[in-house]
Amino acid sequence: MFQSSVFNYINVLDKAADASWLRNQAIGNNLSNVDTPGYKRQDVAFEDVLKKELGGSRYRTMDSKVASLKMEKLTPAIFRDYADYSYRLDKNNVDVDTEGVMLAENQLKYQGLLTGIQQEFSNLQTVMK
Numbered sequence: 001m002f003q004s005s006v007f008n009y010i011n012v013l014d015k016a017a018d019a020s021w022l023r024n025q026a027i028g029n030n031l032s033n034v035d036t037p038g039y040k041r042q043d044v045a046f047e048d049v050l051k052k053e054l055g056g057s058r059y060r061t062m063d064s065k066v067a068s069l070k071m072e073k074l075t076p077a078i079f080r081d082y083a084d085y086s087y088r089l090d091k092n093n094v095d096v097d098t099e100g101v102m103l104a105e106n107q108l109k110y111q112g113l114l115t116g117i118q119q120e121f122s123n124l125q126t127v128m129k
Helices: 008-032 047-054 062-067 096-128
Strands: 042-045 077-080
Touching (some): 008 042, 008 047, 008 062, 008 096, 042 047, 047 062
Antiparallel strands (some): 042 077
């Protein structure tokens, strides 16, 4: 069987884009529930999972780290932010201004990830010519 690492970076970028999309939905839920008493904001854990899976060996190249990743472990997870204290009487911890900034940041990240995926496919196309 022929085994290739051509899609390693594309697979990681795809997982990161999925996590960014999921974060966009979580932020949308937060903004939708800004007036819901007792609601706790949601966020997505992915970057820390990716950092952990890439490992801390500074003597390995990024190519070898990405090649050794187990894609099934790169699963984004939504969590509720109970640690974020609420200064509101209704115990809701969603701040519209903060969520707006996080939404803009996440949209830029998502666009960057899509551009990265497109660039990787463009590189593959160039190599195949």
